[in-house]
Amino acid sequence: KNLSSVEVRQMFIDFFKEKGHGVEPSASLIPHEDPTLLWINSGVATLKKYFDGRVVPENPRIVNVQKSIRTNDIENVGFTARHHTFFEMLGNFSIGDYFKEEAIEWGWEFLTSDKWIGFDENKLSVTVHPQDDEAYNIWKDKIGLPEERIIRIEENFWDIGEGPSGPNTEIFYDRGESFGNNLEDPELYPGGENERYLEIWNLVFSQFNHNPDNTYTPLPKKNIDTGMGLERIVSVVQGTRTNFETDLFLPLIKHTEEISGRSYDENETTDAAFKVIADHIRTVAFSIGDGALPSNEGRGYVLRRLLRRAVRFAKQLGIDEPFLYKLVPAVAGIMEDFYPEVKNKESFIQTVIKSEEQRFHETLNEGLDILSSIMKREAEKGSQVFPGEDVFLLYDTYGFPKELTVEYVEAEGFTADEEGFRKEMENQRERARSARQKTDSMQIQNSVLGDIHTESKFVGYDLLETESVVT
Numbered sequence: 371k372n373l374s375s376v377e378v379r380q381m382f383i384d385f386f387k388e389k390g391h392g393v394e395p396s397a398s399l400i401p402h403e404d405p406t407l408l409w410i411n412s413g414v415a416t417l418k419k420y421f422d423g424r425v426v427p428e429n430p431r432i433v434n435v436q437k438s439i440r441t442n443d444i445e446n447v448g449f450t451a452r453h454h455t456f457f458e459m460l461g462n463f464s465i466g467d468y469f470k471e472e473a474i475e476w477g478w479e480f481l482t483s484d485k486w487i488g489f490d491e492n493k494l495s496v497t498v499h500p501q502d503d504e505a506y507n508i509w510k511d512k513i514g515l516p517e518e519r520i521i522r523i524e525e526n527f528w529d530i531g532e533g534p535s536g537p538n539t540e541i542f543y544d545r546g547e548s549f550g551n552n553l554e555d556p557e558l559y560p561g562g563e564n565e566r567y568l569e570i571w572n573l574v575f576s577q578f579n580h581n582p583d584n585t586y587t588p589l590p591k592k593n594i595d596t597g598m599g600l601e602r603i604v605s606v607v608q609g610t611r612t613n614f615e616t617d618l619f620l621p622l623i624k625h626t627e628e629i630s631g632r633s634y635d636e637n638e639t640t641d642a643a644f645k646v647i648a649d650h651i652r653t654v655a656f657s658i659g660d661g662a663l664p665s666n667e668g669r670g671y672v673l674r675r676l677l678r679r680a681v682r683f684a685k686q687l688g689i690d691e692p693f694l695y696k697l698v699p700a701v702a703g704i705m706e707d708f709y710p711e712v713k714n715k716e717s718f719i720q721t722v723i724k725s726e727e728q729r730f731h732e733t734l735n736e737g738l739d740i741l742s743s744i745m746k747r748e749a750e751k752g753s754q755v756f757p758g759e760d761v762f763l764l765y766d767t768y769g770f771p772k773e774l775t776v777e778y779v780e781a782e783g784f785t786a787d788e789e790g791f792r793k794e795m796e797n798q799r800e801r802a803r804s805a806r807q808k809t810d811s812m813q814i815q816n817s818v819l820g821d822i823h824t825e826s827k828f829v830g831y832d833l834l835e836t837e838s839v840v841t
C-alpha cells in the first residue's frame with residue numbers, strides 16, 4: 371500500500387473515531403499553564419488536565435495528532451533514521467475507560483488490518499515489562515504473537531516520580547538485515563539502540579500511583595496513553611531508508627539541493643547536513659508560528675540554537691548566506707492540510723528567520739576563524755581541550771551557542787571545557803549583579819534602563835538542562 375503522510379494521519383484519526391474516540395485538535399507547541407515543560411513534547415502533554423483529574427472530558431476516549439518538540443534527541447538528528455526535534459505524535463487515550471486489552475488489540479488492528487495500514491504481521495515484535503504478565507498474555511493469546519517476538523525488558527516502566535505510573539509495551543517493525551548488518555551487535559534486538567528494529571509505537575498502561583513513600587498502589591481508575599511517531603510509521607509505509615525520504619521531508623531536501631547546487635545521497639557528511647536543515651526548519655517555522663521568537667533565554671534560546679545549528683550544517687553544502695527562510699513556503703505546503711498556521715503566518719515567519727540568519731552571518735565567519743585558530747593554538751601546546759573561556763568568548767562576542775561550539779570542536783577531536791564555560795557564565799552574572807548594585811547606589815533615576823542593560827543576556831541555560839520529558 372502506498373499511502374501519503376496526509377492519508378496516514380487521517381487514517382489514524384478515522385480508525386479511533388470508529389472505536390468511539392473524540393478528536394482533540396493539535397494544541398500549540400507552547401505549553402499552556404504548565405511551568406514544568408518548555409515545549410509540548412508528546413500527545414499526553416496537552417491532555418494532562420484529563421489525566422490528573424482537573425477536567426473531566428466529555429468523552430473518556432480521545433484521539434489526537436500532536437505536534438511535538440524534543441531537544442533531548444538533538445545529537446541524533448541528522449545521524450539516525452528516526453529522530454527529529456519536531457515531530458508529530460499520533461495518540462489514543464483512555465481516561466478511566468478501556469484498558470490493556472483494547473489498547474493492544476486496536477493497536478494491532480490498525481497496523482496489520484488490510485483495511486488500515488496493512489503491515490506484514492511477521493515483521494512486528496513487541497517489548498513488555500518483565501512483571502506485566504497481563505500484557506504478555508494478551509500479545510501471546512489474544513493476538514497470537516509467537517513468544518520469541520514478545521521481549522521482556524526492565525526499562526518498560528513509565529515512572530516520573532510521584533503520581534500515576536505503570537508498565538508499557540512498545541511495538542517495533544523489523545526492517546530487515548540490511549539495517550543491522552552486524553548481527554553480533556549486543557544491542558540488536560527490539561528495544562536496543564539500533565535501526566533494524568524501528569520503535570514505532572509506545573502504549574503506556576497507567577495503573578499505579580507512585581506514592582510519596584515510594585510504594586506503588588493500584589489506581590482506582592486506570593488510564594491508557596499511547597504515542598506513535600507519524601514520521602516513523604510513514605517511513606515504513608513508504609519503504610524509505612530513513613524518515614527523511616518520505617513525503618514529509620523530501621520536498622525540503624529537494625529545495626535545499628536547488629539552493630546549494632549539491633545532491634542528496636552523495637556522502638554521509640552532506641546527507642547529515644541535508645537532514646539537519648530539513649529537520650530544524652520545521653521546528654523553527656512551527657515554533658515561530660506558535661508565538662516563540664529567537665532570544666537568549668528559554669524557548670527563544672532553543673530556537674536560536676536550532677537555527678544556528680542549521681546554518682552551521684549548511685556551510686558543509688557551501689551555503690554561505692541566509693537561505694533557511696526560503697524553505698518556509700515548502701514547510702507550509704507540506705503541512706497545510708492539517709496545520710494551516712504556518713501558511714497563515716508565512717511571511718511573518720520568513721521575516722523573523724531571515725533577520726536572525728542575517729544577524730548570525732555577520733559574525734559567523736569571523737567566529738569560525740577564531741575557533742580554528744584557538745584549536746590550532748591548543749594543538750601546538752599538545753592539548754586537545756578547548757578552553758571554557760574561549761567557549762564563552764564565542765558565545766558572548768560571536769553568538770555561538772555553547773552547544774554549537776561543542777559540536778564543532780568535537781568534530782575535530784577536541785573536548786570542550788564545559789565546566790569552565792559555566793564558570794565564565796557565573797562570573798558574567800556576578801558582574802551584572804554588581805553593576806546593578808552600583809547603578810542602584812548611584813541612584814540613577816532611570817532604573818528601568820539599568821535593568822535592561824544588566825538583565826537582558828545570560829539566562830536560560832538552566833531551564834534547558836532541566837527540561838523534562840514526559841512520554
Ligand code: ATP
Nearest residue numbers: 443452453454457569570571572597598599602841
Ligand atoms: P527512541 O527510543 O527511538 O528515542 P522514545 O522511546 O524516546 O524513542 P517515546 O517517548 O516512547 O520515544 O515516544 C513515543 C513515540 O514517539 C516513539 O515510539 C516514536 O515513534 C516517537 N518519537 C519519540 N521521539 C521521537 C523523535 N525525537 N523523533 C521522532 N519520533 C519520535
Ligand code: MG
Nearest residue numbers: 440442443453
Ligand atoms: Mg528518545
Ligand code: MG
Nearest residue numbers: 540561569572
Ligand atoms: Mg525508545
Ligand code: MG
Nearest residue numbers: 540569571572
Ligand atoms: Mg519509547
